[in-house]
Amino acid sequence: MPQKDPCQQQACAIQKCLQANKYIESMCEDVIREMRRCCQAQTGNSICCSGFKDSQPADEKSNT
Template sequence: MPQKDPCQKQACAIQKCLQANKYIESRCEDVIRAMRMCCEHAGENSICCSGFSREQKSTEPKIPGAS
């Protein structure tokens, strides 16, 4: 049985927050911060963090699953 992604909960929370706030990232800073923290701990064990952790220093992080 495949192991659940350790940061999937945070990635989903980001999508939900962004959708609820018309994709205004500043309104979702807390959930984005939680995703960054999860990625710092999970690192390469999370597919949700691919691309996200590379963009941490950017002012506009790429959100996994967002277009």
């Protein structure tokens, strides 16, 4: 039996939040932040993190 993805709950929370807020990402910053934390903690263990592994929150990106 395959193991449940450790970040699936956070990924589902993002989808639910985005749907509830007409896909306005700024309304879901807290759940997106939780997904990033999970992906950092579960590096290599979560398929849900494939789109998050190289991304950074907007406030951490350099302004160059």
